[in-house]
Amino acid sequence: MKSYLEEYKSKLITAEKAASMVKSGDIVNYGAFNLKPIAYDEALGARAGEPGLEKVYIKLSGQMPPAPHVLLKDPEMKTFQVASWFFNAQDRYFGDKGILDFLPLNYHDTNQMTYRKDRSPASRRGDFWVAQVGPMDKHGNFNIGITNTDAYVKAMEAPCVIVEVNETLPRCLGGYQEFVHISMVDHIIEGPNRPLHDTGEIPSASPEETKIAELIMEEITDGCNIQLGIGTMPNAIGMMIANSDLQDIGIQTEMFCPAMVDMYENGKVTNANKYYDQYKTTYTFALGNKRTYDFIDDNPRLASCPVEYVNAPQRVCMQPKIISINNLLEIDLLTQACSETMGLRQVSGSGGQLDWVSGAFDSNGGKSFLAFTSTRTRKDGSLVSRIKPILTPGAVVTTPRHSIHWIVTEYGKVQLKGLSVWERVEEIVKIAHPDFRDELMAEAAKMGIWKRTNRRPL
Numbered sequence: 001m002k003s004y005l006e007e008y009k010s011k012l013i014t015a016e017k018a019a020s021m022v023k024s025g026d027i028v029n030y031g032a033f034n035l036k037p038i039a040y041d042e043a044l045g046a047r048a049g050e051p052g053l054e055k056v057y058i059k060l061s062g063q064m065p066p067a068p069h070v071l072l073k074d075p076e077m078k079t080f081q082v083a084s085w086f087f088n089a090q091d092r093y094f095g096d097k098g099i100l101d102f103l104p105l106n107y108h109d110t111n112q113m114t115y116r117k118d119r120s121p122a123s124r125r126g127d128f129w130v131a132q133v134g135p136m137d138k139h140g141n142f143n144i145g146i147t148n149t150d151a152y153v154k155a156m157e158a159p160c161v162i163v164e165v166n167e168t169l170p171r172c173l174g175g176y177q178e179f180v181h182i183s184m185v186d187h188i189i190e191g192p193n194r195p196l197h198d199t200g201e202i203p204s205a206s207p208e209e210t211k212i213a214e215l216i217m218e219e220i221t222d223g224c225n226i227q228l229g230i231g232t233m234p235n236a237i238g239m240m241i242a243n244s245d246l247q248d249i250g251i252q253t254e255m256f257c258p259a260m261v262d263m264y265e266n267g268k269v270t271n272a273n274k275y276y277d278q279y280k281t282t283y284t285f286a287l288g289n290k291r292t293y294d295f296i297d298d299n300p301r302l303a304s305c306p307v308e309y310v311n312a313p314q315r316v317c318m319q320p321k322i323i324s325i326n327n328l329l330e331i332d333l334l335t336q337a338c339s340e341t342m343g344l345r346q347v348s349g350s351g352g353q354l355d356w357v358s359g360a361f362d363s364n365g366g367k368s369f370l371a372f373t374s375t376r377t378r379k380d381g382s383l384v385s386r387i388k389p390i391l392t393p394g395a396v397v398t399t400p401r402h403s404i405h406w407i408v409t410e411y412g413k414v415q416l417k418g419l420s421v422w423e424r425v426e427e428i429v430k431i432a433h434p435d436f437r438d439e440l441m442a443e444a445a446k447m448g449i450w451k452r453t454n455r456r457p458l
Helices: 005-011 015-020 039-045 089-096 151-157 207-217 232-242 258-265 290-296 307-311 353-362 421-430 434-447
Strands: 027-030 056-060 080-084 128-133 141-143 160-165 179-181 187-190 225-228 281-283 302-304 322-327 330-332 367-371 375-377 383-385 406-409 412-415
Touching: 005 187, 015 039, 015 187, 039 160, 080 089, 128 151, 151 179, 207 232, 207 367, 207 406, 207 412, 225 232, 232 258, 232 322, 258 290, 281 307, 307 353, 322 353, 353 367, 383 434, 412 421, 421 434
Parallel strands: 027 056, 027 128, 056 080, 128 160, 160 187, 225 322, 281 302, 322 367, 367 406
Antiparallel strands: 141 179, 375 383, 406 412
């Protein structure tokens, strides 16, 4: 059997040497989420302000700590322009400072924007792909399954591929494109082996979130295939499933999250009712605590796959009884849903929400739920309704009204498919906080989308 050790040694360079290859106008794609490079980023960030180096474009996504040095070292953006495909808390901090841009996308489109030359200009694919990877195995493979998403395709298409080895990364098995081979790699950095960021224990759900979870649980039956989004509420539903009497649950999800470990350990997950990937949990990235990462390490019951394999609506709908659960920030009386901005402020991203809303509805027996608490609390303690006459000016429509299936708050759940505008007003106001219902109906009348008349009951 061929030994790849000599090839490995020949490609080994320092982070500083790798960062020195970047020149003005280059595009550098960082690995997403847990694959963001550490040593390379520090070395590249150290070049901020270097005479003659400018307009270097860095693309990242949902960056995990530590904060990118290309942002920390260049707050005036003299050298680097940095943008993210998905905002988390750290991204929001830099976005609020005006030094981090946002890249909108449907998550399942990610790879097509890279390899389909007719879908995106070649210049947007980038000059470098740089990412953390697991240690090379005896076959010359570096594991990238912790954030499979678009990593393999980026490595295939990039003119220069630089990997930063982190021996603490879990080895994620069971799917495909969960590795890059040394033959695809131009340069290797041996990184600081920093452990993955631990998100801590699952936060306790509020009473309102618990009520929402209970309402959705009423719709989940034996043999359903579950997708959970990011946040406390989806994890709360996962914990309820783990502690329920449900059987033969499957997991088909973009993100593998901590509650899914409990679902497995309590014997709820068999994946027996899947059309494809039967008896395996399919995911495209994982975020969580050390317990989560220990669970996915070397676990062949899980399948790490590229994002279009997991998220493309035409694939999601092939699985029966998909239950998709995602968060909202606000919704208006026209039932346009915003899940990513507060006015003009970017706080999250569209991610795969529309992928799952569409795919779950088309699934045989499937249901899509967009869930949120009916109000938020201002700093002065006053309540603001998240159901609004119109979306906050500047807010982005993440999920259009014609795609929405179920909406859930702590005051109930409503199914909007097939309803008229007038009927949607009636339904959405039913699940608003009681203090705002009369005001919302009055606003709907002013807008000309509702009036009191002899209407057929819903």
